[in-house]
Amino acid sequence: MVASSSASTNSDDRQAVEHIRGRSLPQEWPAAALAAGSRVAVVRDPHGDGRPWRNEFPGTIDDMGAPEPVENSHARAGELAYWVVFDGPQYDSYGDGPYRKALIWDRYLRPDPPLPGSTSNGPRSA
Structure with a gap:
């Protein structure tokens, strides 16, 4: 039951985002990207x-x-943005939120180290 509820929420989220953007979200996963299900830490910008x-x-x-590639003049070459589900509600630096999921540039993601006995999170984009 939890899995179907999660799948339903994900489908609802995708439909809402696609409606706002006016286009479908990409579904083809880049080879060098972190895999879906990878654990990450969302970090603050150390340079600001x-x-x-x-x-x-x-x-x-x-x-x-x-x-998907970040299309912004401040993006690094080849920088990707990932949809990340947060373990708990979070607020941005302006105090807006709480958010439960967001599209986050990879410079703000740090792969969590795997637990002993588990496999790696996979390659990370440059």
Whole structure:
């Protein structure tokens, strides 16, 4: 029952985001990207005032949409943005929220080390 509820929420989220964007979310996963289900820490920007998040927190790469290139003049070459589900509600650096999921540039993600006896989270994009 929990799995179907989660799948239903993910489907509802995808439909809402696609409606707002006016296009479908990509579903083809880049080969060098973190895998869906990978555990990550969402980190603050060390070169600024800590934006975009108020604090560091854990989450999981979501399969709602495949990682996609960041189209912004401040993006690094080949930088990807991932949908991340947060372990608990989070506030951004402006105090807005709480958020339970967001599209996050990979510079703000740090793969969590695997637990002893488990496999690696896989390769990370450059």
